[in-house]
Amino acid sequence: MASDRLALYPGSFDPFTYGHLDIVRRAARLFDRLEVTVAVNAAKEPLLPIDDRCRLIRECVADLPGVTVEPFEGLLVDRAQARGAVALVRGLRQLSDFDYEFRMAFANRRLHGDLETVFLMTSEAHALISASIVREIHQWGGDVSSFVPEPVRAALAALRPS
Ligand code: PNS
Numbered sequence: 001m002a003s004d005r006l007a008l009y010p011g012s013f014d015p016f017t018y019g020h021l022d023i024v025r026r027a028a029r030l031f032d033r034l035e036v037t038v039a040v041n042a043a044k045e046p047l048l049p050i051d052d053r054c055r056l057i058r059e060c061v062a063d064l065p066g067v068t069v070e071p072f073e074g075l076l077v078d079r080a081q082a083r084g085a086v087a088l089v090r091g092l093r094q095l096s097d098f099d100y101e102f103r104m105a106f107a108n109r110r111l112h113g114d115l116e117t118v119f120l121m122t123s124e125a126h127a128l129i130s131a132s133i134v135r136e137i138h139q140w141g142g143d144v145s146s147f148v149p150e151p152v153r154a155a156l157a158a159l160r161p162s
Contacts, residue, residue: 006031008076008079008088010037010079014047016131017131020091022126028066031086031087034066034089037070037072041073048159052155056149060151081115087115088115090105093127138160
């Protein structure tokens with residue numbers, strides 16, 4: 001039987017950065033199918049509504065076969081089980097990511113022992129990008145074009161009153 005291994009790449013993606021795109025590209029090479037699972041309730045007041053986040057990510061990954069983008073609310077392990085996913089993918093940029101990521105991975109493993117969490121390293125070029133830094137730069141009117149793909153830059157620019 002042909003291999004059909006699905007992984008979920010969950011996150012808030014508020015907004016989707018070049019670092020996220022780098023992880024999607026790497027994960028898409030490792031798995032047959034990859035779902036970018038966009039958390040609905042990541043923050044009480046997201047910068048971009050869930051539908052916009054999903055639409056923008058779809059634009060950014062349009063050239064990658066086997067990659068889909070879906071909104072999600074609930075426990076990730078439930079989503080993984082319902083979709084038959086074999087792994088969760090998370091990006092690691094630096095040591096400070098480890099604490100949170102380890103706690104989340106162990107919690108998810110306790111909830112669903114067969115589901116692996118796979119950590120992928122971003123390229124060095126993107127190691128210092130975070131969505132929260134992008135939000136802050138955006139908030140003060142800075143240029144985010146080197147941090148986020150063009151569709152995201154345009155969407156953020158459209159948020160700003162002219
Ligand atoms: O990009 P983020 O904000 O670091 O992503 C965090 C996310 C969405 C992956 C995490 O909050 C999450 O998994 N939320 C769904 C609820 C859940 O399953 N939590 C895992 C147990 S800790």
